[in-house]
Amino acid sequence: MNAPADPRRFLYRDLDPDTAQRLTAQALGQADDGELYLQYRRSEAFGFDDGRLKTASYDTHGGFGLRAVSxxxxxxxxxxxxSEAAIKRAAETMALIDPAKNGRAAPPPRTNRHLYTDTDPLDLVPFAxxxxxxxxxxAAARARDPRVAQVSVGLSGSWSVVEIVRADGFVAHDVRPLVRLNVQIVVEQNGRRETGSFGIGGRYLYDRLFDxxxxxxxxDEALAQALVNLDSVAAPAGEMTVLLGSGWPGVILHEAIGHGLEGDFNRKGTSAFxxxxxxxxxxxxxxxxDDGxxxxxxxxxxxxxxxxxxxxTVLIEDGILKGYMQDRLNARLMGVEPTGxxxxESFAHAPMPRMTNTFMKAGRDDPAELLSRVKRGIFAKSFGGGQVDIVSGKFVFSCTEAYxxxxxxxxxxIKGATLIGDGPTVLTKVLGVGHDFALDEGIGVCGKGGQSVPAGVGQPTLLVDGLTVGGTAV
Incomplete structure (x- = not known):
């Protein structure tokens, strides 16, 4: 039986590991920290709309990022x-920084842990x-209900091989699969159109999505959301009690609180935390x-x-701020340990402190009992887009399904509801934490500094007092 091919072969077609190590040592020998980051990635995406395949794409790319820190x-x-020649050219830039003043930073701890398969999902399932x-x-969506007017299906996958090479001899690599399925359904009744959506994905193979x-x-979930919205009325406006559903509504935590707990903002003193x-x-x-x-x-x-x-990494424990999310640079400058x-986003970008899976842990409250406490308010089950100001923590989120x-x-x-508030304040207004913790289905994308990376969110049902609801009705 033949041994499985080493995924690192895609990184070392025109380069060999010994040469990569030698070039890194030469380029970064005088720096406090840094690395040679090698990456090969292939990806594909299918867009099915109006009953036919509208888009199909396939892409491969590879490269390196060389970073020196002083x-x-x-x-x-x-x-x-x-290639060796390209890395040598990049090394000329590294010579522009000042030599290390505090000695070379220690390498990361080593691990043999693998949290996901290294199999490439793209090759296992035929195009057809x-x-x-x-x-x-x-076809299934259109057969569910005669009010279905349009169906959009998105299927995508990627496979990435990365290797980190340091001047001190440390080498680590990772092989990362990622797949995702999106379903969007538009329903129409009496001239009114509404939309519902569902997405799922993760670091696994396509077989889970084909189930x-x-x-x-x-x-079912996309259609149910669309049909609910057909019957929606104008959202109220004003300050009121809000019950947040479990799972995906944790995106509010991600935006309004999570970014403010990243190390760079706190080292620079620009976060509300x-x-x-x-x-x-x-x-x-x-x-x-935050748990990656x-x-x-x-x-x-x-x-x-x-x-x-x-x-x-515990960020807040029983209401007390315990720590921040750290990369190596900010951890070193703040005198703490990196948190992973x-x-x-890719070899073309320098690393920065970013969230992985950020969530609030379960509490002890019965979600039904939390609901019974709401005299007048809204239940926000699902969210769409949102915006946040990192310095103040102020956020605005639109609800895609709310009652x-x-x-x-x-x-x-209700339709057109938005939640308005600020992260530090909203945390102090939590009146109850449900025992029904759930992570999202695996669709999150986090943007920061012009870079996008996959991310996860989650929370139990939350009862929050005094959030501002923006709507169209008084």
Whole structure:
């Protein structure tokens, strides 16, 4: 039986590991820290719309990023060519920074942990089968209800091989699969059109998405959301109690709170949470963590993009601020340990502190009991887009599925609701934390500094007092 091919072969077609190590030592020998980051990636995407395949793409690319760090200064160069000559050219940029003043930083701890398969999902399923899945989902959705006017299906996958090479001899590599399925359904009744959507994905193979129970659940949930919105009424406006659903609504935590707990913002003193370690920043019972070590999750990584093993990092414990998410540079300058949160979009980007899977842990409250406490408010089940200001923590989020709540009972669905507030304040207004914790289905994308990376969110049902609801009705 033949041994499986080494995925690293894609990195070393025109380069060999010994040469990569030698060039890195030469380029970064005088720096505090840094690395040679090698990457090969292939990806594909299918877009099925209006009953036929509209788009199909396939892409491969590879390259390296070379980074030298001295104090707070970073020199970075990259190229989409994995060769000795290209790395030598990039090394000329590294010579522009000052020599290390504090000695070379210690390498990351090593790990043999693998949180996901290293198999390439793209080659395991024929092209025709991927198109056929999109067709089956389209047909199933249209057969569910005569009000279905349009169905859009998106299927995508990628496979990435990365290797981190340091001047001190440290070498680590990771092989990262990622797949995703999206279903969007538009329904029409009496001239009114509304939309519902569902997405699922993670660091696994396509077989999970091809499972009939999985994609049929996606059709059912997207259709149910669209039909609910057909009956929606104008959202109220004003300050009121809000019940947030479990799972994906944790995106509010990600945006309004998570970014403010990343190390770079706090080192520079620009976050609303800067200098507040040990202080109460949230109501009792609120515990928020970032954990990139959950198997198969979209936001997980066996090692981050600097070679540091990921882990659970407690950010807020029982309402008390405990720490921040750190890459190597900010951790060194702040005198703390890296937390495995050094992430980059690709070899063409330098790493920075980024979230992985960020969520609030379960509490002890019964979600039904939390609902019964709401005299007048809204139940926000799902969210779309949002914006946040990192310095102040102020956010605005639009609800894609929400309901009025009167005297502890869920009432009419509402349309056009937005939630307005600020992260530090909203945490102090939590009145109850449900025991029904859930992570999202695996669709999150996080943007920061012009870079996008996969991320996960989650939370239990939350009861929050006094959030501002923006709507169209008084």
């Amino acid at each position: 104090g707070e200064t970073t020199a970075f160069a990259h190229a989409n060519e994995l 089968d991927k198109v056929n899945l999109c067709q089956r989902i389209d 009939e129970a999985t994609w049929n659940r996606g059709v 800067s200098g507040r370690i040990g202080e109460r920043v949230a109501a009792p019972g609120v515990t928020v963590v 070590s959950i198997p198969d999750r979209r936001g997980s990584l066996s090692i981050d993009d600097e070679g540091t093993p990921t882990r659970e 949160n050094g992430r980059r 009025m709540v009167e005297d502890g009972r869920v009432g009419a669905p």
